[in-house]
Amino acid sequence: MYATKITLDESEIPEAWYNIQADFPNPMPPPLHPGTHEPVGPQDLAPLFPMALIEQEVSQERWIDIPDEVRSLLALWRPSPLYRARRLEKALGTPARIYYKWEGVSPSGSHKTNTAVAQAYYNKQEGIKRIATETGAGQWGTALSFACGQFDLECQVYMVRVSYDQKPYRKAVMELYGGKVLPSPSDQTETGRSILAADPDSPGSLGIAISEAIEDALSREDTHYALGSVLNHVLLHQTVIGLEAEKQLQKAGEALPDVVVGCFGGGSNFAGFAFPFLRHRYHHDKDEIRIVACEPASCPTLTKGEYRYDFGDTAGMTPLMPMHTLGHNFVPAPVHAGGLRYHGAAPLVSHVLNSGHMQAKAYQQLECFEAGVQFARTEGIVPAPEATHVIKGAVDEALRCKETGDEEVIAFNLCGHGHFDMAAYAAYFAGNLQGHEFTRQMLDENLKALEGLPSMAG
Amino acid sequence: MYATKITLDESEIPEAWYNIQADFPNPMPPPLHPGTHEPVGPQDLAPLFPMALIEQEVSQERWIDIPDEVRSLLALWRPSPLYRARRLEKALGTPARIYYKWEGVSPSGSHKTNTAVAQAYYNKQEGIKRIATETGAGQWGTALSFACGQFDLECQVYMVRVSYDQKPYRKAVMELYGGKVLPSPSDQTETGRSILAADPDSPGSLGIAISEAIEDALSREDTHYALGSVLNHVLLHQTVIGLEAEKQLQKAGEALPDVVVGCFGGGSNFAGFAFPFLRHRYHHDKDEIRIVACEPASCPTLTKGEYRYDFGDTAGMTPLMPMHTLGHNFVPAPVHAGGLRYHGAAPLVSHVLNSGHMQAKAYQQLECFEAGVQFARTEGIVPAPEATHVIKGAVDEALRCKETGDEEVIAFNLCGHGHFDMAAYAAYFAGNLQGHEFTRQMLDENLKALEGLPSMAG
Numbered sequence: 001m002y003a004t005k006i007t008l009d010e011s012e013i014p015e016a017w018y019n020i021q022a023d024f025p026n027p028m029p030p031p032l033h034p035g036t037h038e039p040v041g042p043q044d045l046a047p048l049f050p051m052a053l054i055e056q057e058v059s060q061e062r063w064i065d066i067p068d069e070v071r072s073l074l075a076l077w078r079p080s081p082l083y084r085a086r087r088l089e090k091a092l093g094t095p096a097r098i099y100y101k102w103e104g105v106s107p108s109g110s111h112k113t114n115t116a117v118a119q120a121y122y123n124k125q126e127g128i129k130r131i132a133t134e135t136g137a138g139q140w141g142t143a144l145s146f147a148c149g150q151f152d153l154e155c156q157v158y159m160v161r162v163s164y165d166q167k168p169y170r171k172a173v174m175e176l177y178g179g180k181v182l183p184s185p186s187d188q189t190e191t192g193r194s195i196l197a198a199d200p201d202s203p204g205s206l207g208i209a210i211s212e213a214i215e216d217a218l219s220r221e222d223t224h225y226a227l228g229s230v231l232n233h234v235l236l237h238q239t240v241i242g243l244e245a246e247k248q249l250q251k252a253g254e255a256l257p258d259v260v261v262g263c264f265g266g267g268s269n270f271a272g273f274a275f276p277f278l279r280h281r282y283h284h285d286k287d288e289i290r291i292v293a294c295e296p297a298s299c300p301t302l303t304k305g306e307y308r309y310d311f312g313d314t315a316g317m318t319p320l321m322p323m324h325t326l327g328h329n330f331v332p333a334p335v336h337a338g339g340l341r342y343h344g345a346a347p348l349v350s351h352v353l354n355s356g357h358m359q360a361k362a363y364q365q366l367e368c369f370e371a372g373v374q375f376a377r378t379e380g381i382v383p384a385p386e387a388t389h390v391i392k393g394a395v396d397e398a399l400r401c402k403e404t405g406d407e408e409v410i411a412f413n414l415c416g417h418g419h420f421d422m423a424a425y426a427a428y429f430a431g432n433l434q435g436h437e438f439t440r441q442m443l444d445e446n447l448k449a450l451e452g453l454p455s456m457a458g
Numbered sequence: 459m460y461a462t463k464i465t466l467d468e469s470e471i472p473e474a475w476y477n478i479q480a481d482f483p484n485p486m487p488p489p490l491h492p493g494t495h496e497p498v499g500p501q502d503l504a505p506l507f508p509m510a511l512i513e514q515e516v517s518q519e520r521w522i523d524i525p526d527e528v529r530s531l532l533a534l535w536r537p538s539p540l541y542r543a544r545r546l547e548k549a550l551g552t553p554a555r556i557y558y559k560w561e562g563v564s565p566s567g568s569h570k571t572n573t574a575v576a577q578a579y580y581n582k583q584e585g586i587k588r589i590a591t592e593t594g595a596g597q598w599g600t601a602l603s604f605a606c607g608q609f610d611l612e613c614q615v616y617m618v619r620v621s622y623d624q625k626p627y628r629k630a631v632m633e634l635y636g637g638k639v640l641p642s643p644s645d646q647t648e649t650g651r652s653i654l655a656a657d658p659d660s661p662g663s664l665g666i667a668i669s670e671a672i673e674d675a676l677s678r679e680d681t682h683y684a685l686g687s688v689l690n691h692v693l694l695h696q697t698v699i700g701l702e703a704e705k706q707l708q709k710a711g712e713a714l715p716d717v718v719v720g721c722f723g724g725g726s727n728f729a730g731f732a733f734p735f736l737r738h739r740y741h742h743d744k745d746e747i748r749i750v751a752c753e754p755a756s757c758p759t760l761t762k763g764e765y766r767y768d769f770g771d772t773a774g775m776t777p778l779m780p781m782h783t784l785g786h787n788f789v790p791a792p793v794h795a796g797g798l799r800y801h802g803a804a805p806l807v808s809h810v811l812n813s814g815h816m817q818a819k820a821y822q823q824l825e826c827f828e829a830g831v832q833f834a835r836t837e838g839i840v841p842a843p844e845a846t847h848v849i850k851g852a853v854d855e856a857l858r859c860k861e862t863g864d865e866e867v868i869a870f871n872l873c874g875h876g877h878f879d880m881a882a883y884a885a886y887f888a889g890n891l892q893g894h895e896f897t898r899q900m901l902d903e904n905l906k907a908l909e910g911l912p913s914m915a916g
Binding site (some may be wrong): 002003004005007008009010071072075076077083087105106107109146149150168169171172173175176177178373376377379380381382417419420422423425426429 | 460461462463465466467468529530533534535541545563564565567604607608626627629630631633634635636831834835837838839840875877878880881883884887
């Protein structure tokens with residue numbers, strides 16, 4: 001009637017994930033073992049991940065069935081609604097039709113729960129009792145805490161110390177869902193103890209927390225490790241977002257969108273929404289479909305990073321991955337979009353960008369918050385600071401259409417709510433937010449740490 | 459397929475509100491003018507409310523059309539989902555089938571937005587430019603800030619000082635939606651200034667904030683007042699909740715529920731869910747339908763209050779209303795369910811309770827939080843402290859069914875999320891929450907302030 005909110009029945013939750021690797025004209029470079037620099041094999045990853053996920057990591061099948069137990073859990077919040085942003089369109093005066101997928105309805109308040117329940121399921125199937133992970137902003141730790149609870153698994157979260165101290169409510173949510181939360185660096189691992197010995201007041205970092213979680217997982221037979229973004233299987237699990245959106249756009253009477261926008265941190269919410277649309281570009285259903293990733297100017301992985309092998313963590317414990325990177329030692333400025341502060345880009349997205357099938361833009365947090373406030377006042381949803389980047393990107397596209405008069409269809413993924421980030425909005429209104437530059441000199445310095453690592457040509 | 463989440467299309471948003479007054483066998487006692495003690499007429503209320511709402515306040519029509527502009531705004535989040543609580547049922551081992559309506563999907567995170575958009579609409583229609591209101595916990599102020607923004611109205615919120623200081627993030631949400639927030643007592647009203655003169659550090663109270671908002675509205679031609687609960691028109695606007703739930707239960711293949719449960723503060727979320735089901739009891743579609751209100755033991759308006767005339771605010775500026783009351787001077791213990799800390803009960807609900815068509819139960823906050831944690835871990839939703847009361851009530855009903863083996867259908871209204879209440883959960887996990895007694899002696903002392911007020915028979 002109003003065509004404001006397009007819902008689907010739970011029977012329309014996708015039955016299979018879409019694996020973009022099946023559609024790549026050229027295969028991706030393989031990840032390499034950190035010690036030998038040889039391609040990693042399944043046996044290298046088995047101490048950390050269940051075999052089902054390792055198989056998904058390398059699968060070339062286009063569709064991978066979603067287990068019924070996972071779908072039944074997704075039904076707690078999926079299919080998520082797709083909105084026509086009629087009130088935002090009106091405020092902008094654009095002839096474009098703007099649609100957004102709303103992932104904030106999940107238990108953790110973001111898209112992260114989509115992969116958390118799948119990862120917990122496969123670990124449970126393999127007899128694992130406990131999962132260790134890291135969290136920065138807290139969204140991933142929340143999602144995995146919830147998912148582990150559903151499968152009666154213990155969840156150990158290493159939370160970056162500065163977040164642990166600044167965001168006690170995020171910790172409270174994880175504990176509410178049954179997760180166990182330690183500030184990182186902790187005294188529970190060698191890595192943590194050695195860092196604390198050197199600096200008892202270390203604020204921690206995502207890189208340190210990853211290293212602690214991996215060490216924890218490697219030290220116990222009953223424990224695996226889980227990552228909330230970057231890896232192929234994580235991006236795969238997020239494709240339910242785009243697949244649902246495709247159905248919903250059809251239901252709204254639209255053809256394929258002209259522009260697809262996502263915010264970009266590690267890459268999983270972006271890929272989960274964009275890859276199903278990208279497949280229509282690969283299949284020539286619509287060649288001119290435009291895919292845009294929006295990242296923070298303070299951490300411009302896609303727009304300023306180099307495409308080369310680098311580690312996923314600071315300590316160099318992960319495999320070497322082919323990715324756009326600012327260097328694994330890079331510590332991004334403390335912007336409020338904590339979920340976008342990652343030095344690298346998912347290998348799958350890096351490969352797509354390198355092949356010219358998508359674009360990337362970088363935005364300052366001030367202009368993003370401005371767009372976020374306009375969005376909240378028109379559409380009624382409080383976006384997470386991360387999500388304000390995609391709003392800014394979509395608004396830019398809509399204003400371009402206003403200038404040209406083009407009635408394009410713009411679709412974007414609103415990855416989560418900002419209910420636990422109101423301190424950021426309060427700082428914005430108080431005029432206490434600032435922009436952050438990223439210079440060529442910073443990149444050159446960061447990349448020094450990568451000397452000696454194998455080059456992409458191999 | 460899984461029958462976990464029952465959704466409706468936006469075309470199924472109810473087209474009319476249900477007015478329970480049309481079905482009362484005996485009419486309610488009228489509200490009385492605070493000065494003359496005569497029944498109030500429309501002209502007494504006109505300085506505060508638009509005539510359309512005053513007419514709804516006294517209407518005897520069973521169905522009142524929802525304006526299309528209001529429905530189109532409700533479509534931003536309505537119809538809200540109805541869930542079958544399969545995971546909670548399993549954890550309890552009950553043969554009962556438990557359904558809950560989820561109102562946390564609204565812009566303010568609670569049911570309050572349902573009436574906020576209607577009230578803002580009617581005020582706009584009457585040419586009003588500005589609305590003044592009070593807020594305690596912050597949910598109502600958030601809802602009205604959002605709604606006013608949609609109609610280009612200014613929104614002035616008087617926020618109880620202690621909440622203003624303790625909940626800066628609630629204030630930030632209101633400002634994000636464009637609301638203006640002042641701590642109450644403020645220096646903007648006579649009431650506020652006189653209280654500050656006596657006590658510059660006054661923590662404020664809901665009663666004081668109501669008095670300030672009413673004074674503000676009376677002092678300006680362009681300004682009206684708005685209340686978030688208690689009044690007949692507010693309860694009317696909330697009936698979309700129960701009307702949708704009725705359709706959704708049908709869609710799930712259920713007949714009318716055996717038990718309907720709601721948490722109880724002023725009465726609007728309870729009535730919005732329960733009244734449409736109560737109508738089937740009045741119409742003898744199902745005589746044995748059981749309606750249960752769950753209130754905090756620290757503020758037991760329905761279970762321990764007296765049914766008599768009392769003021770809605772502390773200062774005695776409102777009409778005298780026929781209601782179950784603990785006395786308008788009563789200051790409830792500082793439980794975390796701030797939205798349930800009100801001395802009186804909505805006249806409509808009081809009338810229903812007095813006529814024997816519903817029941818009430820009182821619960822301590824500790825047992826409510828315990829139920830809330832179980833709910834979060836099974837169903838994945840973080841309930842507001844207010845909402846944990848209805849969860850406790852529903853769990854009790856389900857455990858009764860477990861004992862008797864009855865396969866009853868239990869339906870309840872989950873009125874909002876607890877994302878801004880994590881301090882309460884943190885306090886619960888730290889063992890810092892306590893119970894609060896309410897004694898006969900406290901009641902007797904509170905009711906002394908009512909001496910000289912007209913009696914119900916009068």
